[in-house]
Structures are given as structure tokens and as C-alpha cells.
Amino acid sequence: MVELLSPARDFAALESALNNGANAVYIGLDGYNMRAHSANFSLKNLNHATERCHHHGAKLYVCTNTVMRNNDIELLKTVLPEIKSAGADAIIASDLGVLKIARDVGIDVHLSVQANVSNLESLKLLHELGVKRVILSRELPLEEVRAMAADSPLEVEVFIHGAMCLAISGRCFLSSFLYQKNANCGECLQPCRKEWKIICQDEDGISLDLKNDNKIKKDNEISLSLGENYLATECGDDGGFKGHILSPRDLCMVEHVGELIDAGISSFKIEGRARPADYVATVTRVYREAIDSYRNGEWKFQDRWLDDLQKVYNRGFDTGFYFQTPYQTSSYNQATHAKQDIGEVVNYYSQVNAAEIRLWNPLKVGDEIIVQGPTTGSIIQKVESLQIDHQNIVEAQKGQNVGILLNGRVRPGDLVYQRIKRNK
Numbered sequence: 001m002v003e004l005l006s007p008a009r010d011f012a013a014l015e016s017a018l019n020n021g022a023n024a025v026y027i028g029l030d031g032y033n034m035r036a037h038s039a040n041f042s043l044k045n046l047n048h049a050t051e052r053c054h055h056h057g058a059k060l061y062v063c064t065n066t067v068m069r070n071n072d073i074e075l076l077k078t079v080l081p082e083i084k085s086a087g088a089d090a091i092i093a094s095d096l097g098v099l100k101i102a103r104d105v106g107i108d109v110h111l112s113v114q115a116n117v118s119n120l121e122s123l124k125l126l127h128e129l130g131v132k133r134v135i136l137s138r139e140l141p142l143e144e145v146r147a148m149a150a151d152s153p154l155e156v157e158v159f160i161h162g163a164m165c166l167a168i169s170g171r172c173f174l175s176s177f178l179y180q181k182n183a184n185c186g187e188c189l190q191p192c193r194k195e196w197k198i199i200c201q202d203e204d205g206i207s208l209d210l211k212n213d214n215k216i217k218k219d220n221e222i223s224l225s226l227g228e229n230y231l232a233t234e235c236g237d238d239g240g241f242k243g244h245i246l247s248p249r250d251l252c253m254v255e256h257v258g259e260l261i262d263a264g265i266s267s268f269k270i271e272g273r274a275r276p277a278d279y280v281a282t283v284t285r286v287y288r289e290a291i292d293s294y295r296n297g298e299w300k301f302q303d304r305w306l307d308d309l310q311k312v313y314n315r316g317f318d319t320g321f322y323f324q325t326p327y328q329t330s331s332y333n334q335a336t337h338a339k340q341d342i343g344e345v346v347n348y349y350s351q352v353n354a355a356e357i358r359l360w361n362p363l364k365v366g367d368e369i370i371v372q373g374p375t376t377g378s379i380i381q382k383v384e385s386l387q388i389d390h391q392n393i394v395e396a397q398k399g400q401n402v403g404i405l406l407n408g409r410v411r412p413g414d415l416v417y418q419r420i421k422r423n424k
Contacts, residue, residue: 002261002265002291004267005269005270006024006026007271008273009028009273009276010041011048011049011374012373013276013377013378014049015377016278017058017281018056018377020281022058022288023058026062027049027060027062028062029062029064043079043083054087061089064076073097073101084106084107088107090108091108091109091110092111093110111134111135113137113159115134117134118140118144120147120152134152135157136158138251138320138321145322156265158260158269159271160257160268161250161270161272163251164249165248178191249315249316249317250314251319251320253322254286254309270284270287275312277378278312278378281377281379281380290302307336310335312335314333338419339370339419340418341415341417342359342361342417343358343416344357345412346401348406348410353406354387355371355406359401362395363395368381369383369404369419370416370419371416372415373410373413376408376409379408
């Protein structure tokens, strides 16, 4: 059975992954992972994270996949025994020195996508070195992934959803050059996601023209095709064009889950350790349903899967390198919906599955809400009814405490959001 592997930046995201069908969760530790600017876990709460995963019958993997220098390696020699002691099932690493330490400690290693593994001979060598699983390079077409998985002595993992990087497996110096923030040490500020202008004027008079067609160009004119949805805007008199020319769309393979399963892949990975709990809940649930639908012989793509994925943060969707070279660039967040902070849980009454919520914004029957907390995870549902003093009402106002029937248990202090349609 293929593993569904979800990301978590905090306990709310962890619970969201587990409650929505993840077979495993991967997290980062402060100072040792590729999301240094995101919330992360610590050695102090790693035991609890492991316990929560194992309670659900899921596994926990810990990221230690930054570039490692001598000082980092020496510190890791003290950290890895504690990761093993906490019960983590494996670490994700890209450095051979980390692999050696992990072998000495006796903890399984999954080789990170940062290692850019792209061929079968590498898999064979890594097997000899004691690696248990390899996350394959994102730049491989599905045909090559299928061929490698068929003969691989190791478990094979691939990304199926989430952000894609401009550079090969994240090996980018743009953030370092502009902001002195090292992307390979988890500090990337993602300047590639900004709107850029390109002007190419060299002594030979060659110009770089950003177009959305493939027509034959004149001598000394280079055309860069950026996809049918690319919009270039001319800027001033300098002949330059601007756009999100360095920003790929997000990977989305929900329509091709069956092809990925048939390729013999061991684990499907969702990108998003910087994303909030409702993102993790939504994406995990959608892929869980899709995987189960195919495995049960009931496969039929559901339009609502794509609709739900579009409600949470995304930059538009593409299939990455699986079937072609990605050609569509992305603007900013293209989610169809946003969430607005509207209140918090005051009490929960388990006998009737209802919560008392203090509102600081209005709420009415039919609204879609998200209840989120470190133990609750993320519950997403429509408001079917509202009550104040045991009387049914259609709408509650700012400052009121209102009773709502919920689909799951919540806790006092959990935050409540309303999901609203965005105006694009």
C-alpha cells in the first residue's frame, strides 16, 4: 500500500494530517531543516509529536536536510541520539556525513530530494551505504520514475502536490545574493515569487522577448515561451517586460493518482511544511480519498477534489515534470477562498457535539468555518444551525456567544475562521 506523507509545521498541522488520513508526517527541527522561517518543532516536544503519530498508527520523519558544515555535524552528533530516543521512525537527510552518523546511531535514513537522485545506479550505491528510502528528484518524468521504482533496491518517494522550486532541487543562490539568506540552509526568502522585469541588451543586439506564442522569430531575436496563461506587461521605454517569470505553478497530481500508484512508488509526499493546519487538512483529505478510491477499484475523478484544493493557498496548478517540462508561470496566491478570523471556542459540550463560540465578527447559517487548534487540528465544515439561549437563530452578531453543532471535538481557546470567497 502506498504511503501518504503529509507535512506539519506545528501540532495543529500534525493533528490535521493524522485526522485526515496521513500514513506518516514529516516535521522540521529548529536549525536543521529547509524551512528555517517557518514554525518548527523542538527536541522538547518531539516525544509528544511521535506519540501522537504512533497513536494514530502513523510514522514520524524528522528533517535534517540542510547543507552541513563541520560545526553542524558536531552538533548533530548530539541531536541524532535524542531524535532516536524520542521514537522518530526516520530522518530525512541530504548529507553523506549525516548518513554516517545516523548509521552509527541506528536510525533509518531517507535521502532528501536535495540530493537530486536521478538514476538507478545511485539507488544501488545508496542501498549499499545503508539508506532505506530515496526521495527522487522532482525533475524526473513519470516514465523514468516508473523504471527506477521497478528495479530499485530501496523504497522510492516522490512529491505529488505543492510548491515547485525554480532551481533543481532547491539549489538556488538568488536569496543568498539578494538578501544574504542561504536557501540551502532553509533561509530562502523566495525572491523568485516576485514580479520581475527582463531586459536583455548585449553588444550583438540580441533581445529577449517574452511572448506567449511559438512563432518563428527574426534573426537576433530570442523568444521565451511562458505558457498560454502568461501575461507580460510592457514597462516604459526600455523594451522590458515584467511578470512572474521565475515562479512555477504548484504541483498537483490528484487527477493522476492511479498512474502514480501503478508506477510502484512507495510514498506520496505533500509539500507544505510552511502551510497552516487547514491547508494540511484539505490536501491530505483529498489525496486520501483519491488513493482509497483507486485502491478500492472505484476510481472516478471527482471535480470537488480540485475545487477543494483550489480553496486553500495555491499558485495555480501544473503537473510538473511528470508529463512535460513545466511551462506555466504563476502569479501570487490563486486560492479561490480566504479565511477570516471571527472568534474562539469558549466551551465544548461533548454529549451534544456542540461548541460555544465567542464571536468578534458576524456568522450566519450556511457559512463555512474552520476551527483550528494544537490538539484539535483543523475542522472544516458548514454551519448547519446556530443557537443563543437554546433558541435557533439565522445569524449571530459581533460580541455574541453562539452555540454551533460541530463534526469533531474542539477545545477552549481554539480559533474559529470563516472561509470566504476571494474577489480576484
